[in-house]
Amino acid sequence: MPWERLYNWSRKRSLWPLFSGLACCAIEMICAAAARFDQARFGMDIVRPSPRQADLMIVSGTVTKKMAPQIVRLYNQMAEPKYVIAMGACAISGGPFKEGYNVVSGVDQLIPVDVYVPGCPPRPEALYNAFLALHARWDRETIRGLRWYQKGADEGIPEPALGPDLVDWRLADKIAQKRSE
């Protein structure tokens, strides 16, 4: 459809990322935005400090259990359509810190992820490849298929809580089941 082509084209050229750096990868993310690599070529030079104005969350670094409630809250606060890039080994799986007691084994345990960028940390070029992968995906998307127009789209993900360990409410049944065993 022509309006869908127009809609996707304009989205591709005005992607506003969330200004949130978690760990080491944030430095490479900043380098990707700086003069040498120049993120502005993708229409991404407006970086929003508020999640409510952002379209793209780049999870740039290790997601710890202590930070997990905030990550979920930020994701819930972003307006649809929203996308998530898991940048670096830590955000994908926990990376070198996977065995740590305070580390979430990948941000996809908490929120849905659209593109994974491997590396520790990935080079800025690798991050650009992720943007291009997102663009390619949008070319296939239709307005009708967007999550915003689906039933139950605005329910959000229950925020985990900090207890004896991270308490993910979606696991509550499983915890109770293991306990009875």
Add this chain to the structure above:
Amino acid sequence: MPEQVQPSQQTAGALSTLEARFPGAVQPAEYEGLVIAPDRLVEVATCLRDELGYTYLSCVTGVDYPAPTARFPARLEAVYHLFRATGGPLTLHVHAERDGLGVPSLAGVWPAANVHERETWDMLGIRFEGHPDLRRILLWEGFAGHPLRKDWHEPYYEADHKPFASRYPKGHPLRAEERTPLSCNLQYPPDWSPEGWESEAEVPVYARMDEYAAGDWRSMRTTDQIVINLGPQHPSTHGILRLVARLDGETIQQLEPVLGYLHRCHEKIGERNTWLGNVPYTDRLDYVCSMSNNFGYATAVEKLLGVEVPERAEYIRVIMAELTRVMNHLVAIGFFTNDIGVYLTAMLYALQERELIVDLFEMASGSRMMCNYFRFGGVARDLPEGFLPLAKELVYERIPRRVDELERFLVDNEVFRARTIGVGVLPPAKAIAYGCTGPLLRASGVPYDVRRVEPYSIYDTFDWDVVVRYNGDVYDRFMVRFEEMRQSLRVLRQALERLPDGPILAGKKQADVKVPAGEVYGRVESPKGELGFYLVSNGGTNPYRYRIRTPSFANLGVLGELCRGHLVADVVAILASIDVTLGEVDR
């Protein structure tokens, strides 16, 4: 080696003095330092500070010995590292029962002990009696257990030491998720249930603030005080730092950093890793300057191993460390200007130069940021062809010009001066008491630089000055950084000229290094301050205790003091002038 003899002389001197003053309370420790009786600790510490000149408490930590060792029974040990104007360290050990009595807090003697003791309580469960605010600092209130105790196991626990035999039980890899009951990195106490449970992790964070905000002082004539959060998602906190502030209008009445949002369990993982396997992890501590972290760890382990580093390797190390310092200060200045409202302009200038230095690192080590370049007794690879001409062009031509240019743009700027001069003043006595190091300390008029007071590597062969300024405000901290870049370039020019030929690694390349039993506190001057590694070895291929004393963590302890009475907008300026990296704060 001379630097190894010196500390034990120090210890012997302190031991004879203290034995005469406090008979029966002091005895030599197993490897290094003194064991102090807990009931006399505060007196001994006060005597050390006031009479023997140990004014600077670098680090407090703990070690868990669940089984008796050669001379002492099973115990928890609190360990203190003290320094004086020249020389050190003096190591104090205090024994505590594993499940029982704690040790007296030294926060009243050295305010620097405050944050370190909180961390030791959090990680090891050593109760510091009389501590003003003994809460968990890296984890949260309500977390089950104290992770650095040897009998506490994480959910993905496989074995005490790497390499793990359990990874490939029948020739096939077994994923960590397949081994845990909940198929993820979570574990709960057996009697705990999520039904009807409510989180109390946030309660103690606000408890002390609310005491004041809702106190009896309220009357019709005063404004209400409010408690706000800056962070953890905030563009000016340099990562994920959270500051809880109590405000009267726009003035900060009380401010406390809440840490741990990037706590990646470096120390627990480090105790499982082989000695060499920890080098890439040190890269990720202060991820802006990975080479300096490598340097600190290599220096500490080499002290235990007693290896001599070949001369060419020493020169390469110094070149890398000083390039890192230039890079870090450029980035610090760039981010600072971003925070006070120049937005991205100055940062783009700074990052442009950083890219060129990063290119040099990539040439030498193969990675832009995480260099993993240092080995025990040398460096991993020799400098590649074409490194020296590029480095010389940067050091002689480009960077000096750019440093001058940045300084000209910023320092004469009226807004920059208005935002920095007289803001966040740190008097020298307070800086020492709080254990501040690096540019923060030197801007307060204390010319203390580890490269000068306890020269490691070959820093004593170069001609350079310790930069010092005297006002102790945000402006001076940045002037110190500008001047330190020039001094680093001075060292770099000498090192690049004199770089000798020869081997770059002592001995053979080896993966499994066995380190003789002992303990050591090795420190270097990282760009942010004193970076120390406290290592305990029991003679195996893994560290028994691997503790990192990071400058950012210690420097953050003084943030609340610096911000009191300033405006909210000044908090970001003061925070940026301390120059923290959260990977290093939370570890």
